[in-house]
Amino acid sequence: EVQLVESGGGLVQPGGSLRLSCAASGFTFSRHWMSWVRQAPGKGLEWVANINQHGSVDKYADSVKGRFTISRDNAKNSQYLQMNTLRAEDTAVYYCARTDPYGTGWFDYWGQGTLVTVSS
Amino acid sequence: DIQMTQSPSTLSASVGDRVTITCRASQTCSSWVAWYQQKPGKAPEVLMYKASTLQSGVPARFSGSGSGTEFTLTISSLQPDDFATYYCQQYDSYSLTFGGGTKVEI
Numbered sequence: 001e002v003q004l005v006e007s008g009g010g011l012v013q014p015g016g017s018l019r020l021s022c023a024a025s026g027f028t029f030s031r032h033w034m035s036w037v038r039q040a041p042g043k044g045l046e047w048v049a050n051i052n053q054h055g056s057v058d059k060y061a062d063s064v065k066g067r068f069t070i071s072r073d074n075a076k077n078s079q080y081l082q083m084n085t086l087r088a089e090d091t092a093v094y095y096c097a098r099t100d101p102y103g104t105g106w107f108d109y110w111g112q113g114t115l116v117t118v119s120s
Numbered sequence: 121d122i123q124m125t126q127s128p129s130t131l132s133a134s135v136g137d138r139v140t141i142t143c144r145a146s147q148t149c150s151s152w153v154a155w156y157q158q159k160p161g162k163a164p165e166v167l168m169y170k171a172s173t174l175q176s177g178v179p180a181r182f183s184g185s186g187s188g189t190e191f192t193l194t195i196s197s198l199q200p201d202d203f204a205t206y207y208c209q210q211y212d213s214y215s216l217t218f219g220g221g222t223k224v225e226i
Binding site: 052105113 | 164165169207209211216219
């Protein structure tokens with residue numbers, strides 16, 4: 001059974017940093033692109049970043065480029081999102097999502113999400 | 121970025137109704153569109169990919185169509201479990217984008 005479990009969310013002050021983790025199990029992690037998708041309270045879905053199977057290619061939404069860094073450790077079956085210079089508008093539930101087996105860009109499995117609140 | 125515009129934003133329907141949700145892209149995305157269902161407090165779940173391919177395990181009452189810039193998700197006979205919010209997503213461009221969502225309510 002595919003499982004994605006996020007951790008690391010919490011309350012942080014504007015300008016602060018936070019690192020999210022996603023532990024994967026039930027599939028061969030190193031064969032899949034992985035992504036982070038977020039959802040602000042009461043709002044829609046926003047793709048944040050993704051990373052290729054080897055960790056050599058990463059892409060970001062313009063809203064987080066230069067502030068967030070996605071990474072992965074295939075030996076630990078985990079991916080991460082380092083979030084710096086956080087803003088109030090980064091407040092959201094952050095989902096870890098697996099990209100489809102064909103690597104085209106849709107998401108076939110999602111974690112339960114972790115809430116990040118940016119507030120003073 | 122390719123903008124995805126969904127309509128309607130809210131849809132009132134009854135059990136047994138045929139329901140259609142539309143997603144329009146600001147530029148062509150071929151057939152690289154997926155549809156998701158999200159229930160309150162839960163993660164989204166994929167229903168459809170490549171515009172019209174049903175994900176394994178999804179009931180056949182869900183269908184998708186379209187290509188280029190206009191896409192539709194149809195539920196042939198709405199069931200109680202289908203009351204949820206639906207999102208389209210394009211993956212033609214490396215900058216992945218979602219529609220704003222359609223809430224299907226009673």
